[in-house]
Amino acid sequence: MEYRLLGRTGVSVSPLCLGTMMFGPWGNDDRADSIRIIHHALDAGINFVDTADVYSGGVSEEIVGEALRGRRDDVVLATKFFMPMDDQPNHSGGSRRWIMRAIEDSLRRLGTDYVDLYQVHRPSALIDVEETLGALTDLVRQGKVRYIGSSSYSGSQIVEAQWASRERHLERFVTEQPPYSILVRGIEADVLPTTQRHGMGILTYSPLAGGWLSGRWRKEAAGTPTSSARPSARFDMQLLENQRKLDIAEELAQLAEQAGMALIELAIAFVIHHPAVTSAIIGPRTKEQLLSQLPAADVTLSADVLDRIDELVAPGVTINPEDNSYGAVELTPSARRR
DSSP, rough: OOOOETTTTTEEEHHHEEEEESSTTTBOOOHHHHHHHHHOOOOOOOEEEEETTTGGGGGHHHHHHHTTTTTTTGEEEEEEEESOSSSSSSSSSSSSHHHHHHHHHHHHHHHHHHHHEEEEEOOOOSSSSHHHHHHHHHHHHHSSEEEEEEOOOOHHHHHHHHHHHHHHHHEEEEEEEBOBBBOOOOOGTTTHHHHHHHHHEEEEEEGGGGGGTTTOOOOOOSSOTTTTOOSSTTOOOSSSSHHHHHHHHHHHHHHHHHHOOHHHHHHHHHHHHSSTTEEEEOOOOSSHHHHHGGGGGOOOOOOHHHHHHHHHHHHTTTTSSGGOOTTTGGGGGHHOOO
């Protein structure tokens, strides 16, 4: 793999980042197998691992920590905080109180004394960004965190955080983690240009659009999710947007075949081809899934293939807005006029 600089940090990372959300009860509950998958990814050249405290209630971090024993110094390790860890008050969010507790819990589960990249899992409309940045700055100065990043921030939120860092002489977010795929291209219009202007690294998640681009769900196929099985608006087959996603997936599968590659390879290669993207997070649950995704790191997409993708999904367009994970708060009725 050809490694890339993570923004302006000087840290080199692989174009594929191993996401570990599926390791633990949420996905693969076989710890030994999950560790073998992590080891295989590292042996294949991946040196970037992303997890979060909330994944399987902390179990994912424990599995990652066990897998990295003896290999910790060779890995750029990222984790996240913010999501509720239980139903108790003050056990979530971006407050100083919770951040100081959350990092200690993550370090214990990961079996390490520092995290390379500590990320805010989501922005908060209720917490001053300066409080969050101030707490994270203290963690950097204490040596418990090397760099800090954000996840699912809008363009304006990214700019606000950068301004606060400069104005208050605080550590700044050096990365952003947004959703990005052929079917979810909204960040091309604002988030990606904004991060480029601020020299931030981008590690995108869900390059397969939640499975839509894995080849798992096809038109008229038994495995296609239905509204009864997957009631979320992201998978409700009664919605025209999701029907359109299936149509596009069919066209992309044909395009991939004509280009001599699998749909999975086409989808992931598209993401890491964008000049603003540092690394695409892949989230395999099995070794077979990992093996199907690894070749994408070495795929080069021709101009003809990229042009055809743009014809199917125009730049900056997200087919189903429900697939975006940012901007939702600003568009709620209460935030608008009622």
